């Protein structure tokens with residue numbers, strides 16, 4: 602046991618635990634990346650081990666793949682799965698339309714490919730991730746290393762004509778070296794502060810040479826499971842137009858709560 606969980610970790614855990622209920626026997630499931638998604642992977646691993654749940658997991662990063670294998674989930678590639686029943690992933694921000702900023706963990710490219718290849722995408726998040734307008738969290742864009750400074754200059758210049766409040770950007774670092782994604786690219790974090798038109802910005806960014814993908818997920822997420830530090834969860838389904846509230850009682854068992862990666 603690692604000791605008492607912080608309220609934010611409890612919130613992440615209850616969101617993940619509730620979302621695990623959507624996973625059914627035989628499903629092909631996209632497994633997100635990040636601390637909230639890591640809880641989900643652990644919850645699913647427990648169900649595989651204790652309840653005989655049979656699923657195929659398609660991870661969105663090497664980190665998630667390692668954890669999924671460690672907890673006993675059958676891991677396959679997206680090309681083996683071809684199409685997924687469901688993807689469950691975290692987010693850095695979500696708004697009222699369930700548009701998202703993702704990529705805080707640097708896995709936005711695989712996350713977007715996997716989520717888009719799914720019948721349904723469910724986001725799991727603590728309540729702190731909800732925003733009225735996207736953009737306070739720096740928007741990550743994945744760029745190829747060749748000419749990244751030129752790409753950065755072009756992006757900043759393009760932001761002048763976009764409905765955003767800031768246009769500074771920074772190269773994401775890993776210690777004293779540029780961060781390298783699973784696909785061998787770099788990440789630029791755009792400090793735009795507030796995005797007035799996320800759809801337009803996502804389209805414009807992806808038209809720029811050197812930009813591989815951006816962290817705006819527009820019309821991809823179907824439902825969000827929001828966790829609170831006191832064990833409450835709220836499920837908002839954008840297609841059904843429903844909001845369901847619930848509470849999870851949980852026990853911090855050794856298996857699930859020890860040694861959490863990420």
Ligand code: 5RP
Pocket residue numbers: 633634635636637638690691692693702703704705706707708709712
């Ligand atoms: C990784 C992501 C994550 O989903 C996002 O950063 C949220 O992470 P966490 O659950 O740790 O708050 O997009 O690329």
